[in-house]
Amino acid sequence: MMARREKGATTQAESELRNREKRRRERLQRLGYFCASFGIILAVWELSRAVHVVNPKLFPPILEVLQSGVRMLGDGSLQAHMSASFMRVLVGFFQGIVMAVVLGFLIGWFRVARMLLDPVINFFRALPPIALIPLMIIFFGIGETSKVVVLTYASFFPALVVIYQALVGLDPLYIRAARALGANNLEIFRKVILPQLVPHIITACRVSLGVCWATLVAAELIAAQKGIGAMMVDAQNFFQMAPLVLGIILIGAISLAMDGFVRWIERRVTGWQEKLA
Amino acid sequence: MQKGIVVDDVSMTYEGVAGRVEALRDISLCVAPGEFISFIGPSGCGKTTLMNIIAGFLEPTSGQVLIDDRRVMGPGPDRGVVFQQYAVFPWLTVRENVEFGLTLSANRKSASERKEIVDRLIDLVGLRDFQNAYPKELSGGMKQRVAIARAYAVDPEVLLMDEPFGALDAQTRQFMQEALLQILERERKTVVFITHGVEEAAFLSSRVVVMATRPGRIRKEIPIPLDYPRDPAIRRSPHFIEIRAEIERHVREEFEKQREGAL
Numbered sequence: 001m002m003a004r005r006e007k008g009a010t011t012q013a014e015s016e017l018r019n020r021e022k023r024r025r026e027r028l029q030r031l032g033y034f035c036a037s038f039g040i041i042l043a044v045w046e047l048s049r050a051v052h053v054v055n056p057k058l059f060p061p062i063l064e065v066l067q068s069g070v071r072m073l074g075d076g077s078l079q080a081h082m083s084a085s086f087m088r089v090l091v092g093f094f095q096g097i098v099m100a101v102v103l104g105f106l107i108g109w110f111r112v113a114r115m116l117l118d119p120v121i122n123f124f125r126a127l128p129p130i131a132l133i134p135l136m137i138i139f140f141g142i143g144e145t146s147k148v149v150v151l152t153y154a155s156f157f158p159a160l161v162v163i164y165q166a167l168v169g170l171d172p173l174y175i176r177a178a179r180a181l182g183a184n185n186l187e188i189f190r191k192v193i194l195p196q197l198v199p200h201i202i203t204a205c206r207v208s209l210g211v212c213w214a215t216l217v218a219a220e221l222i223a224a225q226k227g228i229g230a231m232m233v234d235a236q237n238f239f240q241m242a243p244l245v246l247g248i249i250l251i252g253a254i255s256l257a258m259d260g261f262v263r264w265i266e267r268r269v270t271g272w273q274e275k276l277a
Numbered sequence: 278m279q280k281g282i283v284v285d286d287v288s289m290t291y292e293g294v295a296g297r298v299e300a301l302r303d304i305s306l307c308v309a310p311g312e313f314i315s316f317i318g319p320s321g322c323g324k325t326t327l328m329n330i331i332a333g334f335l336e337p338t339s340g341q342v343l344i345d346d347r348r349v350m351g352p353g354p355d356r357g358v359v360f361q362q363y364a365v366f367p368w369l370t371v372r373e374n375v376e377f378g379l380t381l382s383a384n385r386k387s388a389s390e391r392k393e394i395v396d397r398l399i400d401l402v403g404l405r406d407f408q409n410a411y412p413k414e415l416s417g418g419m420k421q422r423v424a425i426a427r428a429y430a431v432d433p434e435v436l437l438m439d440e441p442f443g444a445l446d447a448q449t450r451q452f453m454q455e456a457l458l459q460i461l462e463r464e465r466k467t468v469v470f471i472t473h474g475v476e477e478a479a480f481l482s483s484r485v486v487v488m489a490t491r492p493g494r495i496r497k498e499i500p501i502p503l504d505y506p507r508d509p510a511i512r513r514s515p516h517f518i519e520i521r522a523e524i525e526r527h528v529r530e531e532f533e534k535q536r537e538g539a540l
Contacts, residue, residue: 173362173364176334176352176358176364177358177364177366177424177427178377179334179352180332180333180334180352180354180356180428181354181357181377181378181381181384181427181428181430182353182354182378182381182383182384182431183381183383184381184383187382191377191380192366195369196368271411272367272368272369272411273368274367274413
């Protein structure tokens with residue numbers, strides 16, 4: 001028995017080492033493909049300009065886009081646009097998530113609340129947040145308030161649906177097990193329900209951040225003085241192709257970075273979960 | 278005062294979509310402290326319902342269950358439950374799982390007491406090398422040992438086990454049966470054990486209760502006249518095989534009756 005376990009332990013350590021090596025190689029490989037895929041896009045971009053597949057006037061060279069970025073960084077306007085967009089998303093996102101978590105618990109916990117709110121939630125969930133922008137501008141003017149309200153709305157509903165469905169789908173077995181050990185309601189909530197919800201709350205954050213960001217750009221395209229969307233509208237008005245393309249790239253890159261950040265957090269706090277892969 | 282478990286004329290009727298289902302009718306029995314009692318019978322004989330009533334998860338339609346003369350009003354730490362699906366908390370490590378009950382206000386212990394109890398129980402179930410592992414890294418048998426240690430931690434009078442080894446392969450199952458007897462040898466509890474396995478019931482129990490179906494009733498109580506500790510080799514002894522055959526005969530008759538009823 002003892003000898004068998006010892007042997008098992010060595011093989012386990014070895015396979016652990018092999019796994020780590022394999023993971024490292026996979027990460028490197030992924031990074032390679034990541035660079036290659038964007039490299040190909042940039043190459044096609046420059047090539048199609050060079051052979052006049054596209055009108056070079058309507059399609060700025062990569063270098064010019066970079067230069068406009070550096071110039072705007074120099075005079076501080078790029079930072080101002082980016083931080084304006086960021087702040088809106090952060091405030092709207094956090095307000096929406098907090099409200100969604102609180103209300104999600106109420107709906108998940110109380111059957112009456114669920115029956116009452118379910119139809120309404122489905123209606124509002126189906127309603128694209130952008131559809132609210134004209135109304136909000138009339139209500140709150142074209143200042144920050146109308147945008148933050150729309151963004152709060154945008155992050156609230158998808159998060160709410162994820163959280164309360166997670167609550168409804170919880171396995172009652174763990175609650176039974178905890179009750180049999182003497183847990184009271186508060187302890188069940190804190191020590192059994194909450195830990196199981198953490199992964200779902202993170203999923204909710206991912207979905208909400210995506211929706212928020214998409215809504216933000218739309219809102220800024222319609223009415224804003226500052227923000228990446230506003231920067232793009234200005235560029236469009238003055239027929240400046242470089243800042244316009246720069247805006248598109250920034251929006252994509254920031255969205256990707258934010259999602260990556262949430263996934264990084266997810267990996268750190270939900271290591272206990274069984275992964276299907 | 279009557280020590281142990283008293284099941285006093287318990288009946289249970291469900292109001293289902295398909296009408297009334299009489300799951301249990303007039304169940305009465307006593308389980309003495311330290312006894313190992315198994316309930317065996319075809320599916321639908323209400324053995325899990327009975328366990329859920331003793332655990333306090335269900336309230337009987339009539340009758341009552343007493344533990345050391347106290348009436349069962351709901352689940353509590355005096356009755357440890359081990360489920361077939363393990364129910365080990367996947368977000369906690371082995372150690373944290375075993376410690377869980379001790380962190381609750383119902384049986385709060387100081388950090389040093391907790392450490393002592395958890396260390397002792399992790400050794401008792403032989404999971405020292407895995408104490409910091411998460412359940413996803415464990416085999417089914419190991420998960421069930423975590424569940425047993427977790428139930429032991431709050432020092433219950435009674436251990437209620439609902440087909441605890443039902444999901445394990447045949448070898449692990451035998452190994453776990455022997456491990457359970459060893460654990461009980463070192464720290465005795467009253468055990469109520471639900472099973473489908475005739476051999477399992479015979480090997481583990483001091484008494485086997487064969488249940489009849491629809492409504493669930495006690496058909497036959499069979500005392501197992503074998504001394505503890507029981508050696509695994511006992512499974513091959515003529516006496517054991519005889520006992521096993523007797524249980525088998527009652528279970529089989531019930532099964533046939535149920536099948537005739539269905540036809």
